[in-house]
Amino acid sequence: MITIHFIAADGSEQTVPGKPGQSLMQAAEKARHPGIAADCGGSLTCATCHVKVAPEWASRLPEASNDEMAMLEFTASPREATSRLSCQIELTAELDGLVVHLPTAQY
Template sequence: MITIHLWAPDGAETTLQAREGESLMQAAVAANVPWIAADCGGMLTCATCHVYVREPFAARLPAPQADELAMLEFAAAERRPTSRLSCQVELTRELDGLAVDLPETQY
């Protein structure tokens, strides 16, 4: 299992366990984590699963593909250097302990 730490905009932390191979978005939605709307269900046609990945984990992720970068242009919250769509973050052993901040809004 992969441990994930998510921080809401108010600073509240949620910790959850997820299976290797699933996306961060899938794990968050299954755990009913607020702040990740995931309107398109991971089809990469919206930006409502936007997150900010904390270091050192951001550096461990593969670079975002062009379609993810294009969709991040539509994110409602500020885009930062570590912005990612959680549907594109595949959970691996290297990401055990993953830490992400959730934006104030997805709309």
């Protein structure tokens, strides 16, 4: 089991379990996390699963693809240096304890 810490814009934290091979978005959806809308279901055609990866974790992730980088231009909240789409982050054992911050809005 992988533990993920979601920190909302108001500072509240929710810890969510995930499984290796699952996307961060899928783990959030399974836990019914309200901060991830995931309108496209992970098909990389929206930006409603936007997260800001904590800086200490950002370097542990593979680089974002060109398609993900392009879709990040459409986030409702301002994009930051560590912004990613949670549908594109595959959970691995190395990501146990991952911390992500949620934007103020997904729409």
